[in-house]
Amino acid sequence: MSDKYEGLKLKNQLCFPLYAVSKEIVKRYKPFLDRIDLTYTQYITMMVLWEHKCLNVKELGEYLFLDSGTLTPLLKKLEQKGLVERCRNKDDERILQVTLTKAGEKLKEKAVDVPASMMSCVHLEEKEAESLYRILYKILGEFSEDAEEG
Amino acid sequence: MSDKYEGLKLKNQLCFPLYAVSKEIVKRYKPFLDRIDLTYTQYITMMVLWEHKCLNVKELGEYLFLDSGTLTPLLKKLEQKGLVERCRNKDDERILQVTLTKAGEKLKEKAVDVPASMMSCVHLEEKEAESLYRILYKILGEFSEDAEEG
DNA sequence: TTTGATTGCATTGTACACAATTTAATTTCG
DNA sequence: CGAAATTAAATTGTGTACAATGCAATCAAA
Numbered sequence: 601m602s603d604k605y606e607g608l609k610l611k612n613q614l615c616f617p618l619y620a621v622s623k624e625i626v627k628r629y630k631p632f633l634d635r636i637d638l639t640y641t642q643y644i645t646m647m648v649l650w651e652h653k654c655l656n657v658k659e660l661g662e663y664l665f666l667d668s669g670t671l672t673p674l675l676k677k678l679e680q681k682g683l684v685e686r687c688r689n690k691d692d693e694r695i696l697q698v699t700l701t702k703a704g705e706k707l708k709e710k711a712v713d714v715p716a717s718m719m720s721c722v723h724l725e726e727k728e729a730e731s732l733y734r735i736l737y738k739i740l741g742e743f744s745e746d747a748e749e750g
Numbered sequence: 751m752s753d754k755y756e757g758l759k760l761k762n763q764l765c766f767p768l769y770a771v772s773k774e775i776v777k778r779y780k781p782f783l784d785r786i787d788l789t790y791t792q793y794i795t796m797m798v799l800w801e802h803k804c805l806n807v808k809e810l811g812e813y814l815f816l817d818s819g820t821l822t823p824l825l826k827k828l829e830q831k832g833l834v835e836r837c838r839n840k841d842d843e844r845i846l847q848v849t850l851t852k853a854g855e856k857l858k859e860k861a862v863d864v865p866a867s868m869m870s871c872v873h874l875e876e877k878e879a880e881s882l883y884r885i886l887y888k889i890l891g892e893f894s895e896d897a898e899e900g
Numbered sequence: 901t902t903t904g905a906t907t908g909c910a911t912t913g914t915a916c917a918c919a920a921t922t923t924a925a926t927t928t929c930g
Numbered sequence: 931c932g933a934a935a936t937t938a939a940a941t942t943g944t945g946t947a948c949a950a951t952g953c954a955a956t957c958a959a960a
Contacts, residue, residue: 605858607865610797610813614879615775615868617886619790620815622772623917624893625765630919640769641946647760657909663760665770668909670947677945694908694955708755715757718765723892728885729764735882736767739872743774773947780949791916807939818939820917827915844925844938 628721629714636710637681641666641674643711649684650708654699656689665743683707778871779864786860787831791816791824793861799834800858804849806839815893833857 610616626640633643641664648663649655655663657671664671675698678684683704689695724732760766776790783793791814798813799805805813807821814821825848828834833854839845874882 604862605800608797608858608861609801610794613794613797613865614872614883615772615779616794617883617890618768618772619776619794621886621889621893622765622768624815624890625768627918629765639945644760644763644766644769647758647763650755651759658907665774666946667948669911669949672910674946692908692956696909708758711758712754715763722764722889724885724889728888731881732885733764733767735874735878736771738878739771739874740767740774742873743771777948789915808937816916817918819919819941820915822940824916842926842938846939 625718625722629718632714632717636707636714638707638711641670642678643714645671645674645678646683646704646707646711649698649700649704650711654697656695656697658695660698665740678704775868775872779868782864782867786857786864788857788861791820792828793864795821795824795828796833796854796857796861799848799850799854800861804847806845806847808845810848815890828854 606612629640629643633640636643638646644664645660648660652659657668657675660671660675661667675684675686679686681703682701685699685701687697687699689697756762779790779793783790786793788796794814795810798810802809807818807825810821810825811817825834825836829836832851835849835851837847837849839847
């Protein structure tokens with residue numbers, strides 16, 4: 601029955617639904633994030649900063665799985681908006697410290713409803729959400745290990 | 751214990767691991783796809799064409815969850831590579847039909863090992879893979895319904 | 901201590917993604 | 931029929947993503 605091309609069908613891929621769902625969910629964030637004038641990538645960057653207050657570019661990249669090619673222009677934009685400050689570490693001039701401004705800290709108040717608003721866009725049972733979460737972090741964990749070895 | 755900002759922590763998001771895993775897996779496709787000179791998006795586009803032979807831009811977009819803004823330049827690039835032909839439908843000039851060339855059809859032979867190669871990059875148990883697949887398609891299904899309702 | 905390697909970030913170039921708008925073709929309806 | 935609405939692609943503008951490269955600061959080791 602199954603020809604040798606069966607594996608090349610879109611519906612037999614695991615990556616494709618991941619890719620599609622990820623994009624579609626990010627798209628559904630837009631109306632909520634428009635209200636606080638952030639893109640999705642800017643939003644998750646702010647989220648890490650809200651939790652950790654001060655991080656350098658490398659640390660941000662490790663949390664977000666993004667490199668300096670993405671983060672450098674993004675952080676400059678957040679600086680333009682007055683949400684973060686970028687300043688070199690005195691002890692090691694290579695390191696760029698990113699800290700929240702007062703406006704950046706304050707934006708947290710306006711963002712607090714976003715997660716709950718988003719939950720209403722994806723209808724999963726508690727068990728499914730937990731299962732999805734666990735499996736995704738299992739994969740991410742392996743990828744992080746690869747990065748440490750590599 | 752849990753303050754009102756608990757929901758804003760990265761680790762409490764379901765979207766973030768989706769976004770990160772999706773990107774990381776696509777990244778891991780690169781060495782395999784380089785061999786056949788395709789990007790990931792070009793690869794999934796070819797995959798749909800290998801299965802359906804001839805599709806218009808709208809149909810491709812529905813399969814791939816992509817719009818003409820992404821597909822138009824991508825299809826022009828595949829045409830440049832000699833993998834597809836783009837020609838207007840005679841009965842309705844608005845519609846652009848995309849068909850495989852012989853070279854495009856032949857590339858399927860070289861791509862046949864890609865899915866198996868990729869499987870070795872993500873270590874999931876059969877049950878986990880099935881569960882992940884089912885949940886993702888459940889979400890995608892809802893999103894498709896939303897699109898139909900408009 | 902000096903030079904060779906490494907590190908942290910920035911830059912460049914290519915390729916998506918998608919919202920918003922435009923254009924041209926077709927359909928619908930008064 | 932003929933104007934208005936709809937549809938399918940293409941275009942434009944903004945914002946990621948990331949590989950590859952560049953560069954300055956720091957580290958390491960002989």
